[in-house]
Amino acid sequence: MPLTALTPRVRAASSRRLKSVLLASAVSVCLVAASAPPAPLGVGDRLFPHLGNPGYDVASYDLAFTYSGSNSKPLKAVTTIDGWTTAALDRINLDFAHGEVESVEVDGEPAAFTTAGEDLVITPADPLPRGDWMRVTVRHTSDPVSSADRDGGWVRTSDGLAMANQADAAHLVFPCNDHPSDKAMFTIRVTAPDAYTAVANGLPAGVARAGATTTWTYRTRHPMATELAQVSIGRSTVLHREGPRGLPVRDVVPTRDRALLEPWLKKTPAQITWMEDKVGPYPFETYGLLMADATTGFELETQTLSLFERHLFTEPAYPAWYVESIMVHELAHQWFGDSVSPRTWSDLWLNEGHATWYEALYAEEKEGRTLQARMKAAYAASDGWRADGGPPGAPEPPAPGQKIGIFRPNVYDGAALVLYALRQEIGTRAFERLERAWVRDHRDSTASTADFRRLAAQISGRDLTDFFTDWLYGEKTPPMPGHPEWKPAAPSSDGAPQ
Template identity: 35%
Template sequence: MVPRGPHRITGVPRSVPVAPACAAALLAVALTACGSGAHGTLGGFGVGDPFFPKAGNGGYDVTHYGLTLAYDPRTSRLSGTAAVTARATQDLSAFDLDLRGLDVQSVTVGDHSARWERAGQELTVRPRGGLDDGETFRVTVRYSGVPEPITDPDGSREGWLRTADGALALGEPTGSMAWFPGNHHPSDKASYDLAVTVPQGLRAVSNGELTGERTKAGRTTYTWHTAEPMASYVATLAVGRYDITRTATPAGLPVYVAVDPAKAAASKEALAQIPKVMEWAEYNFGPYPFSSTGAIVDRDADAEYALETQNRPVFPGVPDTETLVHELAHQWFGNSVTPKTWRDMWLNEGFATYAEWLWDEDHGGDSAQKTFDALYDHGDDTYEDLWDFPPARPTSAAHISDSAVYQRGAMVLHRIRQTVGDDTFYDIVQGWAAAHRHGNADTDDFTAYVEKKAPGEDFSGIWEEWLYGDGKPAKD
């Protein structure tokens, strides 16, 4: 994602009703008490994320989402069936899915109807007879309604954003629950299949690979398949009129680009850089972790920020080169290596920001050292909050996208590079991406990995002063 905070235009925050935790707890107790023969316990509503404690759910692990959707921009109505395949990680008498707004028509687990209740963003499901620890199950939810945006703690809008000719779904950090039910926390990644039906003349663009396109009776259905694990916050769906370009990188990686016709001419030169950026990124970060790349370019007013949606990032308007590099670097750092909690956001944004520095260094711009020095000496002139908190310790959910996370995160990486030298540094960067490919990791995992790769070095000062320390660290 491009930096939020002072660089992000935000809308007027909207109040979003959320049931208090005590109400959800009372509901859980009530569900446990009802119905004879159920065994096990309730899966947790929320995984206890330090900044978004209600996000995600306990007691199961999702392996696959099968979404069948229909959307008509004329009515703004979305109807869907979500078939969620998961494995129970404990005996379960009930479990929760995250779903904001939208009306639920029915819920089944396997071949049987299931009892369900709503409380805020929680859809609590009680399967007939319960589920055994280790059991694989499929819960199918039929739902519909007019999906709405979600205002997150920094005031920005995500979720389901209506556009001039359709809609754009963006999920960071919790917006995906606005358009499909699921386990919406980055720690639970899954594969995806989407079948999306829209009025003929519109396109539906998503992650992964386009596997089908069929028009019948004035409506077109697009099917998309994402084989690699994906966190729901980088799942996307763009509905509207798009010009489509299919090319490939020099290595043969498919490049699928969807551009709003109003931006097609202006974005042509910028998007033509994708193969070059990808070739450079693979050289520096290691093998690309996904089956295709590309971009979705909408109009400037359609979103407030660019986002690293998997396979093809979303850009509101024509991206500059730095933004393009930033979001494509996220495919390694954030999308493939995904944080265990939202506290570890710097592992996404620090790497993507440092990728911008490296690109400049390699393409006739300032060296990373010069960028680091300028940021240290004068950075607070541009980023007023630069030294407000250390990158690994954001103060609240409202600040996980502040410049302290992005810029100071990049500074941590540069301090590591200064300490170990270029050869070992790039071994660390590529090894980190490989060791946690398609997985999750946190800051402790990263610091342990760095120390393992450079056993003769002392990193205590970097960790204590730059990664976790308050205030402006000493430069030397």
């Protein structure tokens, strides 16, 4: 049954069944009594211990932003959160920073609030019983000028704003339960001066003009993790085309660059078809590229509207095959990471490893850049990556405040190497069945490394315990099945692989 056909109560119950033991255990140890001082909580994520909050399950967000025309001034905002309590709550903790809170209401009644770390701690007028449907409304500002010690949140472009919330930065933009284990539906409204165009995740749900401003509304048809939220505000043009089976494809580009970028944008429908041939139907209601005139140092798979630096497509030093493979990397994330989201951030290898896998496979099939050569090179470097960043299944924590710290080679090519080894171990046909079953069985939900291991064993009919233990958690890279001649690179005098 599609989630759009579910009532809020049924959707919430379904979502709760998808919750990991992580959340349940966090509730039992983290909830505080009303008499205790407010404190930042978390769902116990190994890499981001204070992200997310126990005691409730968000069903939907309604985000309303008012943009003044200056990307250096705070936006006025209202965030409305609907959800279920999963424990009796005297307080509600939301992740939120980089904004000033004007007022909070719980179920229409004023509520007291304070801050603790990067949590907004709310005390409703009356305690909330377990299993209660609640609505929290926060009137606040959203500051696009990030402090020097944080990455992400609002990205200031040459003509406006975009979002880059992965992994721990959505709460720099709006109050939320900022952990991928709690996915929810989103409605996003942006009011901006008439010279600007606003686009967000999902499909358009209305445009209203009043005086010299326009309010744009977008709504998702599938649940989304907070780290995948996207809002573009700029002097932009929205280009429309059709993808496979009539899928609406829309790209957001700086108006002045419309003709310059079109040769790249028109490649997307065929790339979607290529991915569908590999893993099955595209999982969402729309797709497209957001071309930001900004320097971020990365591209980002925000759900239904992937964020790209304009520079990627205009720098002549980048060969065409490389640019196209990066486009496919972010597209592949719509299945791996967006539709099937990580249960915890230690499951990141499932996102980035798969996106890197299809990026490399596309380069092989379209441009002859052989997958085996890339994996052999990754094998040589893998011991060094594990030493620097941990094994793929247990990455090292990031430095404080540096969200990009977990995005190291060990979870990109290092994790794709695990998938290559798995294909060598169980055979191509079983591996391809596993890929299709993974995105089908966990669509619109979260899944863990343990889930992937179980499914791989089930489909292959093999006990893969030792294989996954060695490849995902070993300090050293195991021998490559089928390639005993592959060897790790010898370390140099400073310990780095040569």
